[in-house]
Amino acid sequence: MNLLNKAIVTALPLAPKPIVGYFSRRYIAGSKLQNALDEVKRLNDEGMCATVDVLGESINRTEEADEAVNQYLKALEAIDQYKLDANISVKPTQLALMLNFDKCxxxxxxxxxxxxxxxxxxxxxxxxxxxxxRTIGLYLELRKNFDNTGVVFQAYLRRTYSDLTNLSSKVKGFNFRLCKGIYIEPRTIAWKHYDIVRENYKFLLKEALNNGIYTGIATHDEYLVHCAFSLIEKMNLPKERYEFQMLLGVDTRLRKIIVDAGHKLRVYVPFGEQWYAYSTRRLKENPQIAGHVMKAVFQPGGR
Ligand SMILES: Cc1cc2nc3c(=O)[nH]c(=O)nc-3n(C[C@H](O)[C@H](O)[C@H](O)COP(=O)(O)OP(=O)(O)OC[C@H]3O[C@@H](n4cnc5c(N)ncnc54)[C@H](O)[C@@H]3O)c2cc1C
Structure with a gap:
C-alpha cells in the first residue's frame, strides 16, 4: 500500500457514515433479511447461487450470540420457503468462539x-x-454430529498446507473454501508478498483438487481464476467437485466470465444492521474506493 493510500485508510473512520454507506452499497445487500433474499433471487435468476452472511463480528457477552443465531435461523427458513439456492456463512466469533467454546x-x-x-x-x-x-477444533467437534458444514483456509498462512492435509485425512467428505485471507497477520506466520500468496494459493488449490477435495475457489484474482480454469480443464474435473466464489459487488464482469464458461459460482451476500464495520473493512481493502470516499468528504463536489 503506498503512502497516499495508507493516509486515506487511516482517515477513513473520519468519513461520515452516510458517505461510507453510499460507497459500500454495492457490497452489501441491505440492512434487512428481505434485502438479502431479493439479492439472492436476482443472483439465482442469473444462474448463480449464494451464501448469506448476517453482518456482525466479535461479541463481548455470550448472550449477544443469540440474536445472530436467531437471524441465521430466520434466513435458513426463508431460503427454504422461497426455494432459493443459497446456504449460510457464519463467523465463529459472532457465535462466541472466543468467549465460550461449548456455547459456540x-x-x-x-x-x-x-x-x-x-x-x-x-x-x-x-x-x-x-x-x-479453535475454529478447526470447532469444525472437528461439529463433524461428530453433522456433515453439512465446511471450513475456510487462508493461502497467506504458512500452516495451511498442514491443516489441509491433516483435516482432509481425518474427515470424510472434507469440504473447504480457499481464499487468500483478509486479516493483517505477522510475517512470522504468514506470507506477506503478493506473488508468494498467489503461488501458495495455486499450490493449495492443486493439492486439493488432485486429492478429490470439494473446493470453494474464492477469489477475484483473474490470474488465479485462469489457473483454476486450466487445472479443471486439464484434470477434466466434474462440476460436482468444485465451485467458484466471489463477494457481492466485486468484479461482476469476471463473475460473468466464470458463469458463461459453465462453472458453478456462489456469491457471498452480506446483510444486516451492522453494515458499517463490514463496509469500512471492505473499503480498507480497496483504497481506490476509499480514495473516492475521502474526496467526497474533503473536496466539495470531489466525486
Ligand atoms: C466468497 C469469499 C469468501 C471469503 N471468506 C473469507 C474468510 O472466511 N476469511 C478470510 O480471511 N477471507 C475471506 N475472503 C476474503 C479473501 O481472503 C480476500 O481477502 C479477498 O477475496 C481478496 O483477495 P483476492 O483473491 O480476490 O485477490 P486480490 O488480489 O486481493 O484481488 C483481485 C482483484 O479483485 C478486486 N477486489 C478484491 N477484493 C475486493 C473488494 N473487497 N472490494 C473491491 N474490489 C476487490 C481488486 O480490484 C483486485 O485487483 C473471502 C473472499 C471471498 C471471495
Missing part, C-alpha cells in the same frame, strides 16, 4: 440441525490467526 458448538449445532432439516449447508468463515486453531 451449541450455537452452530442449532444452525446445523435446522440446515439439515432443509437439506442446507453452513460454512464456518475463518477469521484472524488468533482464532484458527
Amino acid at each position: 458448538v451449541l450455537n452452530y449445532s442449532k444452525l446445523l440441525e435446522t440446515a439439515a432439516e432443509f437439506n442446507n449447508f453452513v460454512r464456518i468463515d475463518m477469521e484472524d490467526s488468533s482464532t484458527t486453531s
Whole structure:
C-alpha cells in the first residue's frame, strides 16, 4: 500500500457514515433479511447461487450470540420457503468462539440441525490467526454430529498446507473454501508478498483438487481464476467437485466470465444492521474506493 493510500485508510473512520454507506452499497445487500433474499433471487435468476452472511463480528457477552443465531435461523427458513439456492456463512466469533467454546458448538449445532432439516449447508468463515486453531477444533467437534458444514483456509498462512492435509485425512467428505485471507497477520506466520500468496494459493488449490477435495475457489484474482480454469480443464474435473466464489459487488464482469464458461459460482451476500464495520473493512481493502470516499468528504463536489 503506498503512502497516499495508507493516509486515506487511516482517515477513513473520519468519513461520515452516510458517505461510507453510499460507497459500500454495492457490497452489501441491505440492512434487512428481505434485502438479502431479493439479492439472492436476482443472483439465482442469473444462474448463480449464494451464501448469506448476517453482518456482525466479535461479541463481548455470550448472550449477544443469540440474536445472530436467531437471524441465521430466520434466513435458513426463508431460503427454504422461497426455494432459493443459497446456504449460510457464519463467523465463529459472532457465535462466541472466543468467549465460550461449548456455547459456540451449541450455537452452530442449532444452525446445523435446522440446515439439515432443509437439506442446507453452513460454512464456518475463518477469521484472524488468533482464532484458527479453535475454529478447526470447532469444525472437528461439529463433524461428530453433522456433515453439512465446511471450513475456510487462508493461502497467506504458512500452516495451511498442514491443516489441509491433516483435516482432509481425518474427515470424510472434507469440504473447504480457499481464499487468500483478509486479516493483517505477522510475517512470522504468514506470507506477506503478493506473488508468494498467489503461488501458495495455486499450490493449495492443486493439492486439493488432485486429492478429490470439494473446493470453494474464492477469489477475484483473474490470474488465479485462469489457473483454476486450466487445472479443471486439464484434470477434466466434474462440476460436482468444485465451485467458484466471489463477494457481492466485486468484479461482476469476471463473475460473468466464470458463469458463461459453465462453472458453478456462489456469491457471498452480506446483510444486516451492522453494515458499517463490514463496509469500512471492505473499503480498507480497496483504497481506490476509499480514495473516492475521502474526496467526497474533503473536496466539495470531489466525486
Ligand atoms: C466468497 C469469499 C469468501 C471469503 N471468506 C473469507 C474468510 O472466511 N476469511 C478470510 O480471511 N477471507 C475471506 N475472503 C476474503 C479473501 O481472503 C480476500 O481477502 C479477498 O477475496 C481478496 O483477495 P483476492 O483473491 O480476490 O485477490 P486480490 O488480489 O486481493 O484481488 C483481485 C482483484 O479483485 C478486486 N477486489 C478484491 N477484493 C475486493 C473488494 N473487497 N472490494 C473491491 N474490489 C476487490 C481488486 O480490484 C483486485 O485487483 C473471502 C473472499 C471471498 C471471495
